[in-house]
Amino acid sequence: MITRRHFLGASAALPVLAGAPAFAQPGFPDKPVKIIVPLPPGSPPDVLARVAGEGLGKLWKQPVIVENRPGATGMIGMQAVARAAPDGHTVGVLFLTHTVLPSLMGPLPYDTSRDLAPIGNLVWLYNVLVVPAASPVQTLQQLLEGARKQPEALTYASGGNGSPAHLLAETFCQASGARMRHVPFRGPSEAVTALMGQQVTAMFATASVATTLVESGKLRALAVTSPERMAALPSVPTLAEAGMQGMELREWEGMVAPAGTPKAIVEQWNRDLFRVMGSADVRARLAQIGMTVAAPNSSEEFDALVRRELEHWGHFVKTKGLRPA
Structure with a gap:
């Protein structure tokens, strides 16, 4: 249901991750890591991947390569993630559009729920x-x-x-x-x-x-659309300040691995990503492009968010009778 207060992330906030195990997967990563971005260089998911990858590279002492695989409204890149070896060395950036595509485009070359292993929701995008x-x-x-x-x-x-x-x-x-x-x-x-x-x-x-x-x-x-004024546009009012009280609109972007990736590696990705995202420098850099770092959340919580979004936007597409442009 569309209400006056609706987040494009389908929920007001994700619970803070609690009790995550602190044990690293031995030997991971043992070679260069790849982050696939389904959009061109300079797009918001690309910026997120490069900022996160830079921090992970320093933390892991391994190269983290960002590979742009644009095309077909993000399907080409996500298909590459789904078909990658499930060893944790290839992940991808998943975002709102990917939860609309199954309803809008019909059968995809991959199943968003079955072929991908959610890692975590990293940012809210305004x-x-x-x-x-x-x-x-x-x-x-x-x-x-x-x-x-x-x-x-x-x-x-x-x-x-x-x-x-x-x-x-x-x-x-x-x-x-x-x-x-x-x-x-x-x-x-x-x-x-x-x-x-x-x-x-x-x-x-x-x-x-x-x-x-x-x-x-x-x-x-x-x-x-942010709850507070953006650092990049400090003179521009929020929707609430402009007269639409109680309305905040936001997207989300997170990381996923191929289905079958060992749980311990997924948890290490989650833990280390939020360690990087917690940096004041990272938060400031992302704020300049309208992103707010999400509170730490588990892979299960991100999976629940994605499933809610699939259901919500599936209903939206059906109700509006949308067809591919």
Whole structure:
């Protein structure tokens, strides 16, 4: 159910990991480790993988290689993870889109629940609601008033049906009562270009993309989806500050291994990842692109989150009658 207070992570918070064993798997890792990112370099999952990999490399005294395998809305990279040897030396970044794909695309070349071993949810990811710099819309309230007075006259862009920007905007519209028409594009870059060209009214963009364009005067930020103002955009109000009390929207990104990876190795990945993510430097670097490090959580808790998301977005796709863009 979509409610006024809805997290794209499906739950308000994950419980803090308690009582995790502190025993390392002997001899692991004994060779270079690979983190597969299903999106191009510079994307939020890529940044997360590189920041985490840098810390793990220092901790493990082994190279941690980030391999970008974009394509097919993230399916190519995740299929590579699912088919990798289950020895812990290959993992991948799993994110919101992967829990929408099974319902949107039909049978996938892998099973999200069966072929992947969740390690942990690492970050919550926040976005920025932006309009063209030349838009007459100056505030969130003006956008909402226009959408309510002229249902479907205003539009919002996304990188395609079922993309995070689409899901975020649709949740926002349902919670606020605004009726805006969805205009899907072939990827977020094309959507942002259309927004700057005033072909659409608004868009929820990742902080890493929005920050540069707002600072350069190409876009105007109306609000951020984080509970507090973003370090990268300190003058932009939160949704609550802009007039939508009790509404916070967020995505998630975590790590998964191939199914069959030994439990002890999964636990070591989990333990060492949160050791790296607990660094003040790591937290600050990720905050600059709209990410908040998640509280330590177990592989079982992340698995439960993924299963809830599969169910939630499966219902969403069915209700909306979505088809691939």
